[in-house]
Amino acid sequence: MPSSFDEHNPPKPELLSDCVHCGFCLPTCPTYQLWGEEMDSPRGRIHLMNLATEGQIPIDDSFAKHFDACLGCMACVSSCPSGVQYDQLIEAVRPQIERAVPRTVADRLFRGLIFSVFPFPARLRVVALGAWLYQVSGLRWLLHTSGFLRLLPARLQALEALMPPVTLRNIFSRHRGVRRPIGETRRRVALIAGCVQQVFFAEVNKATVRVLLAEGCEVITPKQECCGALSVHAGREDEGLARARKMIQSFEDLDVDDIVVNVAGCGSTLKEYGGLLADDPEFAIRAAEFSAKVRDISEVLAELPPQAPRHPIAARVAYHDACHLAHGQQIRKQPRDVLRTIPELELLEVPESELCCGSAGTYNMVQPEAGEELGNRKAANILHTRPDAVTTGNPGCLLQIARYLDGVPLFHPIELIDASIRGVNLLTATASNLSDANPQTTLSSSSKLRAVGE
Ligand code: SF4
Numbered sequence: 488m489p490s491s492f493d494e495h496n497p498p499k500p501e502l503l504s505d506c507v508h509c510g511f512c513l514p515t516c517p518t519y520q521l522w523g524e525e526m527d528s529p530r531g532r533i534h535l536m537n538l539a540t541e542g543q544i545p546i547d548d549s550f551a552k553h554f555d556a557c558l559g560c561m562a563c564v565s566s567c568p569s570g571v572q573y574d575q576l577i578e579a580v581r582p583q584i585e586r587a588v589p590r591t592v593a594d595r596l597f598r599g600l601i602f603s604v605f606p607f608p609a610r611l612r613v614v615a616l617g618a619w620l621y622q623v624s625g626l627r628w629l630l631h632t633s634g635f636l637r638l639l640p641a642r643l644q645a646l647e648a649l650m651p652p653v654t655l656r657n658i659f660s661r662h663r664g665v666r667r668p669i670g671e672t673r674r675r676v677a678l679i680a681g682c683v684q685q686v687f688f689a690e691v692n693k694a695t696v697r698v699l700l701a702e703g704c705e706v707i708t709p710k711q712e713c714c715g716a717l718s719v720h721a722g723r724e725d726e727g728l729a730r731a732r733k734m735i736q737s738f739e740d741l742d743v744d745d746i747v748v749n750v751a752g753c754g755s756t757l758k759e760y761g762g763l764l765a766d767d768p769e770f771a772i773r774a775a776e777f778s779a780k781v782r783d784i785s786e787v788l789a790e791l792p793p794q795a796p797r798h799p800i801a802a803r804v805a806y807h808d809a810c811h812l813a814h815g816q817q818i819r820k821q822p823r824d825v826l827r828t829i830p831e832l833e834l835l836e837v838p839e840s841e842l843c844c845g846s847a848g849t850y851n852m853v854q855p856e857a858g859e860e861l862g863n864r865k866a867a868n869i870l871h872t873r874p875d876a877v878t879t880g881n882p883g884c885l886l887q888i889a890r891y892l893d894g895v896p897l898f899h900p901i902e903l904i905d906a907s908i909r910g911v912n913l914l915t916a917t918a919s920n921l922s923d924a925n926p927q928t929t930l931s932s933s934s935k936l937r938a939v940g941e
């Protein structure tokens with residue numbers, strides 16, 4: 488029977504046939520862990536792709552349901568002994584679903600809202616300004632205490648609950664230009680500023696620049712737009728590839744050793760540009776050259792012997808592996824090694840570290856129930872380590888974990904390195920800030936720490 492997939496980049500049969508159905512991936516798959524359904528496991532999803540390739544099942548709502556539920560966390564890639572490239576398979580399937588399966592009106596509107604705001608920093612700044620007013624005016628407190636928010640649909644509740652704390656300084660900070668280190672330049676790097684990152688996590692970018700300068704790097708932050716990671720992960724292929732091409736154009740004339748990224752989700756897509764644009768005659772080589780230069784900030788720092796003295800941070804810090812760093816880029820050792828350069832910092836390993844926290848790009852907004860179950864499970868595992876603080880290299884994970892982990896401050900690892908170099912005592916300053924118990928406390932713990940580091 489003819490394939491149910493259309494002819495544009497269907498899942499490759501030679502990749503599908505790599506799966507020997509052994510089931511080693513099942514314990515690491517969050518959706519299989521939640522529901523125990525074979526069709527919500529990597530093996531089951533590969534079986535569905537095989538059936539669709541053979542034309543035995545259609546690409547319809549029921550097919551889409553199992554792939555929409557997949558977080559794209561790539562834990563199955565890490566755990567598969569046969570080297571099944573599920574990452575390539577899911578990225579081939581998602582655009583097929585977007586083309587073949589009509590979404591409901593509510594679904595279209597919600598996804599349209601996300602994709603008309605998140606990839607645009609200028610629009611995000613407007614939204615952030617509204618969020619700032621919402622937070623400082625007391626309206627948020629009022630809506631939480633009155634119970635009004637519980638009347639909203641689950642997706643809107645999730646969107647509201649994940650709203651990061653906003654500062655005016657972050658909304659209006661700019662991230663362009665060239666910064667040179669004092670003394671010898673050991674490396675020349677270009678920085679990916681990110682979309683959500685530059686508006687809601689501006690202090691992470693500032694910390695990144697400070698640390699790179701302290702370690703002897705010249706840092707160039709060019710004018711840039713969204714890298715397309717959110718679009719690629721959601722199957723919005725044309726949109727994602729158009730953004731990838733623009734990103735390449737923004738960076739390709741820079742004479743730099745590395746293109747540095749401090750967002751795990753963006754980093755994994757930036758490293759894939761070569762593969763994503765392999766069939767584009769104008770961009771194939773340029774994309775491969777771009778991807779070859781992309782490094783997570785932890786990779787760059789792990790390769791550079793530290794030159795800036797570190798001050799002690801006497802704290803038990805739980806490290807959460809962001810999926811797009813650990814599984815998507817196989818980066819586990821470097822962030823741990825870099826954090827261990829901080830004297831007196833005790834690094835803690837979280838049980839079930841391979842399991843996604845439920846953030847996964849837009850997953851916790853479009854699949855809020857599963858996102859909540861995974862968020863609570865991650866928070867319980869983190870609490871098991873009795874940490875003074877939590878650190879992870881992805882802003883989506885920071886927000887997701889902060890939502891479910893009350894009273895424990897969160898940081899991006901680069902903020903801890905920055906604080907250690909500058910001798911800032913983040914934990915002491917934060918503990919006093921955490922005393923004001925209100926509906927924003929769980930969301931604002933991370934920002935309170937970052938505010939100290941600014
Ligand atoms: S994806 Fe890999 S681990 Fe999972 S069933 Fe197939 S071969 Fe086994």
Ligand code: SF4
Nearest residue numbers: 516557558560561563
């Ligand atoms: S990407 Fe994650 S959620 Fe999807 S099948 Fe693999 S392990 Fe499961």
